[in-house]
Amino acid sequence: MVSPKISVKDLDIRFGGIHALKEVSLDIMNNEILGVIGPANSGKTSFLRAVNRFNDLVPNYQMSGRITIDGLDIYGQVDRNGLRRKVGMVFALPVPLPLSIFDNIAYGPQLHGISSRKKLCEIVEKALKAAFLWDEVKDRLKKPAHNLSGGQQQRLCIARTLAVEPEVILFDEPCSGLDPISTAKVEEAMLQLKSRYTIVLVTNNTKQAARVSDRTAFFLMGELVEIDKTDKIFTAPADTRTSDYIEGRFG
Amino acid sequence: MTRDKRNQRIREFFIEKTISASGIASVVIVVLIFVFLLKDGLSLFKIESIQDFLSGKLWYPISDPPKFGILPLILGSIVVTAGATAISVPIGVASAIYIAEVSSPRIKEYLKAGVELLAAIPSVVLGFIGVVTLVPFVKQFFNLPTGLTAFSGSIMLAFMAMPTIVSIAEDALTAVPRSYREGALALGATKWQTIYKVTVPSAASGIVAAVMLGVGRVIGETMAVMMITGNAAVIPKSIFQPVRTLTATIAAEMGETVRGSDHFYALFAIGIVLFLITFFINMIADLYLHREKR
Ligand SMILES: Nc1ncnc2c1ncn2[C@@H]1O[C@H](COP(=O)(O)OP(=O)(O)OP(=O)(O)O)[C@@H](O)[C@H]1O
Numbered sequence: 001m002v003s004p005k006i007s008v009k010d011l012d013i014r015f016g017g018i019h020a021l022k023e024v025s026l027d028i029m030n031n032e033i034l035g036v037i038g039p040a041n042s043g044k045t046s047f048l049r050a051v052n053r054f055n056d057l058v059p060n061y062q063m064s065g066r067i068t069i070d071g072l073d074i075y076g077q078v079d080r081n082g083l084r085r086k087v088g089m090v091f092a093l094p095v096p097l098p099l100s101i102f103d104n105i106a107y108g109p110q111l112h113g114i115s116s117r118k119k120l121c122e123i124v125e126k127a128l129k130a131a132f133l134w135d136e137v138k139d140r141l142k143k144p145a146h147n148l149s150g151g152q153q154q155r156l157c158i159a160r161t162l163a164v165e166p167e168v169i170l171f172d173e174p175c176s177g178l179d180p181i182s183t184a185k186v187e188e189a190m191l192q193l194k195s196r197y198t199i200v201l202v203t204n205n206t207k208q209a210a211r212v213s214d215r216t217a218f219f220l221m222g223e224l225v226e227i228d229k230t231d232k233i234f235t236a237p238a239d240t241r242t243s244d245y246i247e248g249r250f251g
Numbered sequence: 252m253t254r255d256k257r258n259q260r261i262r263e264f265f266i267e268k269t270i271s272a273s274g275i276a277s278v279v280i281v282v283l284i285f286v287f288l289l290k291d292g293l294s295l296f297k298i299e300s301i302q303d304f305l306s307g308k309l310w311y312p313i314s315d316p317p318k319f320g321i322l323p324l325i326l327g328s329i330v331v332t333a334g335a336t337a338i339s340v341p342i343g344v345a346s347a348i349y350i351a352e353v354s355s356p357r358i359k360e361y362l363k364a365g366v367e368l369l370a371a372i373p374s375v376v377l378g379f380i381g382v383v384t385l386v387p388f389v390k391q392f393f394n395l396p397t398g399l400t401a402f403s404g405s406i407m408l409a410f411m412a413m414p415t416i417v418s419i420a421e422d423a424l425t426a427v428p429r430s431y432r433e434g435a436l437a438l439g440a441t442k443w444q445t446i447y448k449v450t451v452p453s454a455a456s457g458i459v460a461a462v463m464l465g466v467g468r469v470i471g472e473t474m475a476v477m478m479i480t481g482n483a484a485v486i487p488k489s490i491f492q493p494v495r496t497l498t499a500t501i502a503a504e505m506g507e508t509v510r511g512s513d514h515f516y517a518l519f520a521i522g523i524v525l526f527l528i529t530f531f532i533n534m535i536a537d538l539y540l541h542r543e544k545r
Pocket residue numbers: 015018019020038039040041042043044045046047058204
């Protein structure tokens with residue numbers, strides 16, 4: 001058996017009195033898209049933000065358990081900025097930095113020490129192409145990113161993430177604010193990216209998980225109810241709570 | 252039903268008129284102030300050319316014949332203001348960044364309370380404290396004949412500008428959406444890189460406004476500078492010499508002049524100069540802010 005890219009063991013997360021995640025264990029493989037579904041407050045975001053150590057920003061956050069990437073404990077001696085470079089994140093609301101389109105994407109590589117203009121141009125072009133945005137913006141790279149449409153902004157945020165060459169990309173409901181066409185473009189980008197990255201996709205849209213993810217995990221009230229091949233989850237789930245959720249009977 | 256509607260219309264009418272009346276009143280008041288300022292101030296230029304007034308090196312308003320050259324006063328104001336700005340802006344902006352971005356919530360509370368306290372000290376009291384503590388210190392430390400210098404004035408004024416700068420800049424930084432910071436952090440930016448490249452530029456217009464308001468307070472300040480800068484109307488050769496500012500001159504001499512005398516008009520003319528300086532600073536700030544919006 002191949003060793004997993006990311007391995008989560010007994011992950012338990014509390015915010016003050018709130019028990020957001022309860023003893024979750026799962027593995028994520030190289031080059032797969034893992035879909036994570038579940039009703040509101042089931043701990044999906046908390047789970048995702050544990051993987052790039054974003055929960056550390058919350059003052060009264062406590063966690064126990066272990067997360068390893070390539071066998072390395074990310075809560076061990078790994079430095080947080082290096083980790084976040086390796087584990088990119090795309091948020092529900094696309095938030096371009098208050099810079100031009102070009103600078104939004106060049107920002108990450110510049111942080112990590114790339115200053116040659118030529119190199120940056122190459123990176124920007126490559127990232128925009130991979131996010132299926134290049135054709136739409138190639139003539140206005142110097143314009144403020146805020147003028148883009150919501151769907152374009154989200155693809156810009158994906159391109160920005162790709163530009164730092166991560167190994168893992170975490171998507172937190174990336175299409176929740178997008179129309180079906182933009183959603184289709186983002187999904188297409190994700191399917192393309194799968195060959196080079198490991199992807200975790202949190203989504204409120206179960207159909208989206210069915211369309212793009214290889215395996216799907218179902219979270220409910222902080223518990224991992226089940227995780228399996230997407231076909232299996234959507235056709236013959238082991239747990240009745242899973243089928244109830246998928247068929248829209250609660251949540 | 253219809254009566255209700257009519258009542259509502261009448262109410263709307265009165266509210267609207269009251270609001271526009273107060274808006275107009277404030278404009279009228281400003282115009283009146285300006286007219287009076289001009290009327291008395293411009294009278295000076297019947298006996299003194301604008302050129303001599305602005306570039307004359309001697310201010311002897313009560314000698315015979317009087318000399319109304321305000322160059323030393325303008326330079327005094329500029330030196331003190333520039334010094335205060337150079338001290339208060341870096342420290343003020345840095346404190347704002349510390350309070351907004353770095354400090355823990357508890358320390359943040361203490362610091363904010365401290366800044367508010369500093370803002371609440373009346374300027375006379377600050378001036379008084381400056382005279383008994385800062386002035387002797389400056390005299391000794393730099394081995395000067397007197398501690399009543401432009402430098403002491405700058406330090407004192409920096410204390411007055413700082414609360415304004417810190418609290419407004421801090422508000423501007425806190426108002427930057429959390430998602431901007433998270434966007435940068437998610438790319439692997441360190442805390443400092445995030446502050447420097449994302450948070451501060453996003454809050455730039457607010458920070459500029461903070462600085463301008465702080466500097467505005469410094470230019471208009473009178474009491475403390477009068478007590479602390481030595482009040483000598485001579486052209487300063489360094490910041491370690493006594494100076495006299497435009498504001499201090501008006502405050503100190505207005506009480507001794509005869510209404511309608513040349514000296515009286517000269518003080519009003521100084522008022523015009525002050526007005527123009529403040530006006531230009533506000534205008535520059537405004538231009539900057541509007542440039543940011545685009
Ligand atoms: N920063 C925080 N501080 C306090 N409580 C938090 C914080 N983040 C999450 N929680 C709590 O943890 C629980 C799980 O939240 P989480 O955001 O992980 O849910 P989610 O599955 O992503 O929900 P949604 O589908 O609405 O995004 C919730 O009860 C939430 O209130």
